Amino acid sequence: MSSIISVSNLSKTYGSGFKALKNINLDIRRGEIFALLGPNGAGKTTLISIICGIANPSEGKVTVGGEDIQTSYRKARSLIGLVPQELHTDAFESVWATVSFSRGLFGKPKNPAHIEKVLKDLSLWDKKDNKILTLSGGMKRRVMIAKALSHEPQILFLDEPTAGVDVELRKGMWEVVRGLQQAGVTIILTTHYIEEAEEMADRIGVINKGEIVLVEDKATLMQKLGRKRLTLHLQNRISSLPESLSPYKLELCDSGATLVYDYDTKGERTGITSLLSDLRNAGIRFNDLDTTQSSLEDIFVDLVRTS
Amino acid sequence: MNFRAVRAIYLFEMARTWRTLLQSIVSPVVSTSLYFVVFGTAIGSRIDHVEGVSYGTFIVPGLVMLSVLTQSIANASFGIYFPKFVGTIYEILSAPISYFEIVLGYVGAAATKSIILGLIILATAGLFVPLHIHHPIWMLSFLVLTAITFSLFGFIIGIWADGFEKLQMIPMLVVTPLTFLGGSFYSVNMLPQGWRTVALLNPVVYLISGFRWSFFEIADVSVGLSIFMISTFLAICMFMIWWIFRTGYRLKN
Numbered sequence: 001m002s003s004i005i006s007v008s009n010l011s012k013t014y015g016s017g018f019k020a021l022k023n024i025n026l027d028i029r030r031g032e033i034f035a036l037l038g039p040n041g042a043g044k045t046t047l048i049s050i051i052c053g054i055a056n057p058s059e060g061k062v063t064v065g066g067e068d069i070q071t072s073y074r075k076a077r078s079l080i081g082l083v084p085q086e087l088h089t090d091a092f093e094s095v096w097a098t099v100s101f102s103r104g105l106f107g108k109p110k111n112p113a114h115i116e117k118v119l120k121d122l123s124l125w126d127k128k129d130n131k132i133l134t135l136s137g138g139m140k141r142r143v144m145i146a147k148a149l150s151h152e153p154q155i156l157f158l159d160e161p162t163a164g165v166d167v168e169l170r171k172g173m174w175e176v177v178r179g180l181q182q183a184g185v186t187i188i189l190t191t192h193y194i195e196e197a198e199e200m201a202d203r204i205g206v207i208n209k210g211e212i213v214l215v216e217d218k219a220t221l222m223q224k225l226g227r228k229r230l231t232l233h234l235q236n237r238i239s240s241l242p243e244s245l246s247p248y249k250l251e252l253c254d255s256g257a258t259l260v261y262d263y264d265t266k267g268e269r270t271g272i273t274s275l276l277s278d279l280r281n282a283g284i285r286f287n288d289l290d291t292t293q294s295s296l297e298d299i300f301v302d303l304v305r306t307s
Numbered sequence: 308m309n310f311r312a313v314r315a316i317y318l319f320e321m322a323r324t325w326r327t328l329l330q331s332i333v334s335p336v337v338s339t340s341l342y343f344v345v346f347g348t349a350i351g352s353r354i355d356h357v358e359g360v361s362y363g364t365f366i367v368p369g370l371v372m373l374s375v376l377t378q379s380i381a382n383a384s385f386g387i388y389f390p391k392f393v394g395t396i397y398e399i400l401s402a403p404i405s406y407f408e409i410v411l412g413y414v415g416a417a418a419t420k421s422i423i424l425g426l427i428i429l430a431t432a433g434l435f436v437p438l439h440i441h442h443p444i445w446m447l448s449f450l451v452l453t454a455i456t457f458s459l460f461g462f463i464i465g466i467w468a469d470g471f472e473k474l475q476m477i478p479m480l481v482v483t484p485l486t487f488l489g490g491s492f493y494s495v496n497m498l499p500q501g502w503r504t505v506a507l508l509n510p511v512v513y514l515i516s517g518f519r520w521s522f523f524e525i526a527d528v529s530v531g532l533s534i535f536m537i538s539t540f541l542a543i544c545m546f547m548i549w550w551i552f553r554t555g556y557r558l559k560n
Contacts (some may be wrong), residue, residue: 052397054397077402084397088395089393097322105315105398105404107312147398
């Protein structure tokens with residue numbers, strides 16, 4: 001797949017001497033949903049700001065749709081819609097006026113039908129004449145998405161799109177994002193909600209302390225790093241584990257009522273079969289069991305801790 | 308050239324003017340009218356003619372300039388400072404527009420506003436004192452040139468300011484004194500020789516002098532010098548804005 005954004009050797013040092021980005025190399029593929037994960041202050045927003053033209057890079061090169069963001073900034077920027085993290089809105093403007101303003105700013109001719117569609121898709125149509133300051137936080141967030149979509153961008157940056165948005169609205173927003181992807185828009189989102197990345201993304205990048213730690217297909221990442229956990233609910237509580245079970249590194253939880261076994265799905269053998277037969281030999285019986293896949297959140301926490 | 312973007316910014320800023328009509332148009336007109344009542348009618352009636360012009364009429368160009376200068380700075384500085392303050396500047400910076408187009412939109416709107424204001428004040432003055440403008444074209448040219456120059460200056464202040472205090476500081480502490488001491492209410496020739504020399508260091512003297520000349524054909528300094536000084540100040544402002552955008556000063560760092 002061809003890349004639509006290409007970042008090479010990008011560094012950013014702020015006036016204070018703080019190195020926000022260190023030699024970043026990253027390619028975003030056309031049409032994908034890319035989730036950029038990282039703890040606070042990792043450099044997510046700085047990276048987005050540079051690609052979108054809000055901050056100057058210290059070193060390196062970025063192309064968007066093949067156009068250099070500095071020498072060919074008009075072409076590069078007109079491909080991008082940006083929804084920043086903070087709710088920056090013109091409080092006294094109407095929804096309609098502010099969204100139309102964004103379209104004009106990006107040099108597109110008036111198109112009320114498009115604006116109407118965007119507002120309807122985001123459930124903002126009945127608020128179109130309201131002043132922004134009268135809207136709730138979730139609505140303001142959607143107004144900002146509407147502004148970014150007003151000029152029909154090919155790439156959409158969503159910086160923490162669902163921060164402070166309730167569950168129902170969040171799900172609604174995911175629908176919108178999926179719809180956009182189907183329409184051919186490439187989406188880059190940063191998020192704190194790992195479930196969001198897990199739910200939405202095709203690929204995942206992890207950034208920490210200004211460096212890209214990992215970029216991987218979500219499925220591969222989950223498989224590669226994914227561990228599974230088997231939980232056995234015992235019929236009778238036990239106080240300690242018999243010696244014969246020590247190789248399995250079991251954990252006895254809930255005051256002896258459950259046994260927990262972690263295993264690796266990419267290993268040749270999971271050890272489950274022999275564990276179960278050893279349990280029977282030891283006279284330990286259980287009345288229920290379940291397995292869980294380690295979440296992206298666990299993977300993420302691990303990565304950030306070790307990097 | 309992204310004309311649609313310039314138009315969008317320009318209309319956005321003009322819309323802000325109509326929304327804040329009381330503050331941006333009515334209040335300067337009221338305060339200028341008070342000057343006419345106090346200086347023109349009450350005190351002015353006891354003052355002799357100044358260089359052949361009645362005092363009430365004499366102060367008209369100075370008062371118009373006073374408003375145009377302060378309003379140009381206020382409009383343009385607030386126009387660019389506010390998006391910085393509330394964060395909406397992100398959209399301007401990420402849009403496919405050049406610095407020149409950004410400045411054209413903001414400064415164009417600020418200058419338009421203060422030109423309209425200047426003309427309204429002039430019309431208001433006409434209600435209080437008899438007015439005859441000798442060189443209307445020159446008068447308009449000085450008005451437009453001053454509005455643009457000081458809107459650019461205001462734009463610089465708006466970029467530089469990182470708090471409301473700084474936004475007010477230059478207009479309050481520098482521009483207002485310079486305007487009052489720049490001959491709004493008197494001819495520099497009325498000053499003693501020493502003070503006259505000091506006054507000539509004040510750039511506003513040249514603006515008011517040139518503007519007054521277009522009304523009455525009387526001037527403190529030659530018209531050519533006035534035009535030269537305004538143009539120089541305009542060039543300095545343009546250079547500073549070019550530098551601001553080139554380096555990303557207070558915008559992109």
